Amino acid sequence: MLDSLLWPSWIPPSSRQTVSRPQPIDLRAFLVETLTMLDRLIPETVRFEIDAAPGQSTPPHGNRESILVVEDDPTVRELTGELLDALGYQPICTGNGIEALDAIDTAEHRIHLVLSDVAMPDIGGIELAVELEQREPSIPVVLMSGYVPDPMGGGFSSNNLAAWLQKPFSVDALASTLAEVLSMNS
Numbered sequence: 001m002l003d004s005l006l007w008p009s010w011i012p013p014s015s016r017q018t019v020s021r022p023q024p025i026d027l028r029a030f031l032v033e034t035l036t037m038l039d040r041l042i043p044e045t046v047r048f049e050i051d052a053a054p055g056q057s058t059p060p061h062g063n064r065e066s067i068l069v070v071e072d073d074p075t076v077r078e079l080t081g082e083l084l085d086a087l088g089y090q091p092i093c094t095g096n097g098i099e100a101l102d103a104i105d106t107a108e109h110r111i112h113l114v115l116s117d118v119a120m121p122d123i124g125g126i127e128l129a130v131e132l133e134q135r136e137p138s139i140p141v142v143l144m145s146g147y148v149p150d151p152m153g154g155g156f157s158s159n160n161l162a163a164w165l166q167k168p169f170s171v172d173a174l175a176s177t178l179a180e181v182l183s184m185n186s
Contacts, residue, residue, distance in 0.1 A: 059175035061088035065182055066109055069093045070100040070116035070128060080115070087175050097123025097131070104136060111139055113162075113182060118145035129161050136160075140181050144169065 067089045071077035074095070081091040092111070094100045097120060104111055114132065116125035123131070129141040141160050146167035162181040165173060 059087065059172050060179035061175070062178065062182070064088060064090050065112035066090045066092060066107070067178070068100055068103060068111050068114045068116075070095075070097060070114060070120070070125065072096055072117060072120040076117075083171065083174065084115075084178075087171075087178070089178070096120050097125070097128040100128055101131065101135075104132075104139070111136075112185075113178065114139055114141045115178075116141060116143055118143050119147055133160050138185070140185050142177060142181060 062084075067084050069077060069080050069084065069091050071080060071093070072095055077093050077095065081093045084091040092103055092107070094103050097116070100114065100116065101123070104114075114128070116128055118125040125141075125143045125145070129143065132139055132141060137160055139160060140162035142163045142165060143161065144165040144167055162184070163177050165177055
Protein backbone atom coordinates (compact mmCIF):
# COMPACT_ATOMS: atom_id res chain seq x y z
CA MET A 1 0.00 0.00 0.00
CA LEU A 2 2.79 2.44 0.95
CA ASP A 3 4.59 1.77 -2.34
CA SER A 4 1.51 2.63 -4.37
CA LEU A 5 1.12 5.94 -2.53
CA LEU A 6 4.75 7.00 -3.01
CA TRP A 7 5.17 6.17 -6.70
CA PRO A 8 3.44 8.10 -9.48
CA SER A 9 0.79 6.14 -11.32
CA TRP A 10 2.60 6.44 -14.66
CA ILE A 11 5.54 4.30 -13.40
CA PRO A 12 4.64 0.65 -14.02
CA PRO A 13 4.64 -1.55 -10.88
CA SER A 14 7.39 -3.75 -12.31
CA SER A 15 9.76 -0.73 -12.43
CA ARG A 16 9.06 0.43 -8.90
CA GLN A 17 11.53 -0.26 -6.14
CA THR A 18 10.55 -1.06 -2.61
CA VAL A 19 10.50 2.06 -0.49
CA SER A 20 12.19 1.58 2.86
CA ARG A 21 11.52 3.65 5.91
CA PRO A 22 13.98 6.46 6.65
CA GLN A 23 16.76 5.46 8.99
CA PRO A 24 17.73 7.65 11.95
CA ILE A 25 21.08 9.39 11.70
CA ASP A 26 23.53 10.32 14.41
CA LEU A 27 23.34 14.11 14.10
CA ARG A 28 26.31 14.73 16.39
CA ALA A 29 28.55 12.39 14.34
CA PHE A 30 27.31 13.99 11.11
CA LEU A 31 28.13 17.50 12.39
CA VAL A 32 31.57 16.48 13.68
CA GLU A 33 32.36 14.82 10.34
CA THR A 34 31.17 17.89 8.44
CA LEU A 35 33.15 20.30 10.63
CA THR A 36 36.25 18.12 10.33
CA MET A 37 35.92 18.14 6.55
CA LEU A 38 35.49 21.93 6.52
CA ASP A 39 38.50 22.30 8.82
CA ARG A 40 40.61 20.42 6.25
CA LEU A 41 39.28 22.51 3.37
CA ILE A 42 39.70 25.92 4.99
CA PRO A 43 43.30 27.15 4.91
CA GLU A 44 45.10 27.57 8.22
CA THR A 45 45.23 31.33 7.64
CA VAL A 46 41.44 31.57 7.78
CA ARG A 47 40.92 31.47 11.53
CA PHE A 48 39.45 33.66 14.21
CA GLU A 49 40.16 37.32 13.84
CA ILE A 50 38.29 39.26 16.46
CA ASP A 51 37.32 42.65 15.10
CA ALA A 52 34.51 44.86 16.20
CA ALA A 53 31.48 45.26 13.99
CA PRO A 54 30.85 48.79 12.73
CA GLY A 55 29.62 50.92 15.61
CA GLN A 56 30.78 48.48 18.31
CA SER A 57 33.87 48.42 20.47
CA THR A 58 36.50 45.69 20.21
CA PRO A 59 36.08 42.92 22.80
CA PRO A 60 38.62 43.05 25.64
CA HIS A 61 41.81 41.11 24.96
CA GLY A 62 43.98 39.22 27.40
CA ASN A 63 47.67 39.55 28.19
CA ARG A 64 48.61 35.90 27.53
CA GLU A 65 47.07 34.72 30.82
CA SER A 66 46.73 30.92 31.07
CA ILE A 67 43.12 29.75 30.80
CA LEU A 68 42.40 26.09 31.54
CA VAL A 69 39.49 25.00 29.31
CA VAL A 70 37.61 21.94 30.58
CA GLU A 71 35.16 20.69 27.93
CA ASP A 72 34.23 17.10 27.05
CA ASP A 73 33.03 17.89 23.51
CA PRO A 74 36.17 17.88 21.32
CA THR A 75 34.76 20.30 18.74
CA VAL A 76 33.63 22.85 21.34
CA ARG A 77 36.93 22.42 23.22
CA GLU A 78 39.00 23.09 20.08
CA LEU A 79 36.91 26.08 18.98
CA THR A 80 36.98 27.58 22.48
CA GLY A 81 40.77 27.17 22.58
CA GLU A 82 41.16 28.90 19.20
CA LEU A 83 38.84 31.69 20.29
CA LEU A 84 40.78 32.22 23.54
CA ASP A 85 44.04 32.31 21.59
CA ALA A 86 42.58 34.95 19.26
CA LEU A 87 41.48 36.94 22.33
CA GLY A 88 45.06 37.03 23.60
CA TYR A 89 45.03 34.20 26.16
CA GLN A 90 47.06 30.99 26.44
CA PRO A 91 44.50 28.18 26.44
CA ILE A 92 45.27 24.80 27.99
CA CYS A 93 42.54 22.40 26.88
CA THR A 94 41.41 19.28 28.77
CA GLY A 95 38.52 16.89 28.24
CA ASN A 96 37.20 16.42 31.79
CA GLY A 97 37.67 17.33 35.45
CA ILE A 98 40.23 14.59 36.11
CA GLU A 99 42.44 15.82 33.25
CA ALA A 100 41.99 19.38 34.51
CA LEU A 101 43.21 18.50 38.02
CA ASP A 102 46.20 16.71 36.50
CA ALA A 103 46.96 19.75 34.32
CA ILE A 104 46.83 22.03 37.37
CA ASP A 105 49.10 19.72 39.37
CA THR A 106 51.68 19.50 36.56
CA ALA A 107 51.46 23.06 35.18
CA GLU A 108 54.81 24.74 34.68
CA HIS A 109 53.21 28.19 34.74
CA ARG A 110 50.47 29.75 36.80
CA ILE A 111 46.93 29.00 35.65
CA HIS A 112 45.01 32.25 35.91
CA LEU A 113 41.47 30.96 35.38
CA VAL A 114 39.48 27.75 34.79
CA LEU A 115 36.71 27.84 32.17
CA SER A 116 34.71 24.64 32.65
CA ASP A 117 31.65 22.98 31.21
CA VAL A 118 29.19 21.83 33.88
CA ALA A 119 27.89 18.54 32.47
CA MET A 120 30.82 16.15 31.95
CA PRO A 121 31.52 12.51 32.77
CA ASP A 122 33.51 11.61 35.91
CA ILE A 123 34.06 15.04 37.45
CA GLY A 124 31.72 17.79 36.22
CA GLY A 125 32.28 21.52 36.46
CA ILE A 126 30.57 22.03 39.83
CA GLU A 127 32.52 19.16 41.42
CA LEU A 128 35.69 20.59 39.87
CA ALA A 129 34.98 24.02 41.39
CA VAL A 130 34.47 22.43 44.83
CA GLU A 131 37.71 20.43 44.51
CA LEU A 132 39.64 23.50 43.34
CA GLU A 133 38.31 25.49 46.30
CA GLN A 134 40.16 23.02 48.54
CA ARG A 135 43.31 22.61 46.42
CA GLU A 136 43.81 25.95 44.63
CA PRO A 137 41.42 28.54 46.10
CA SER A 138 43.16 31.40 44.26
CA ILE A 139 42.15 30.11 40.80
CA PRO A 140 38.78 31.57 39.77
CA VAL A 141 36.33 29.25 38.00
CA VAL A 142 33.92 30.31 35.25
CA LEU A 143 31.27 27.67 34.57
CA MET A 144 29.51 27.30 31.23
CA SER A 145 26.60 25.12 30.17
CA GLY A 146 23.78 24.89 27.72
CA TYR A 147 21.69 22.60 29.92
CA VAL A 148 21.99 23.43 33.60
CA PRO A 149 20.48 26.54 35.20
CA ASP A 150 22.83 29.06 36.76
CA PRO A 151 24.14 27.46 40.00
CA MET A 152 25.05 30.85 41.39
CA GLY A 153 21.35 31.56 41.84
CA GLY A 154 20.44 28.07 43.01
CA GLY A 155 22.03 27.81 46.45
CA PHE A 156 25.41 26.47 45.25
CA SER A 157 28.35 28.41 46.57
CA SER A 158 32.06 28.18 46.15
CA ASN A 159 34.49 30.95 46.98
CA ASN A 160 36.32 30.56 43.69
CA LEU A 161 33.20 30.34 41.46
CA ALA A 162 33.46 33.70 39.76
CA ALA A 163 30.96 33.69 36.88
CA TRP A 164 28.51 31.72 34.77
CA LEU A 165 28.20 31.63 30.96
CA GLN A 166 25.11 30.21 29.29
CA LYS A 167 25.95 28.35 26.06
CA PRO A 168 25.94 29.33 23.34
CA PHE A 169 27.67 32.55 24.32
CA SER A 170 28.92 35.40 22.16
CA VAL A 171 32.55 36.41 21.74
CA ASP A 172 31.75 39.64 23.58
CA ALA A 173 30.16 37.77 26.51
CA LEU A 174 33.18 35.47 26.83
CA ALA A 175 35.73 38.26 26.44
CA SER A 176 34.07 40.62 28.90
CA THR A 177 33.45 37.86 31.48
CA LEU A 178 37.08 36.72 31.38
CA ALA A 179 38.41 40.29 31.53
CA GLU A 180 36.17 41.12 34.50
CA VAL A 181 37.05 37.97 36.46
CA LEU A 182 40.77 38.31 35.77
CA SER A 183 40.79 41.99 36.77
CA MET A 184 39.13 41.10 40.11
CA ASN A 185 41.78 38.44 40.80
CA SER A 186 44.95 40.25 39.78
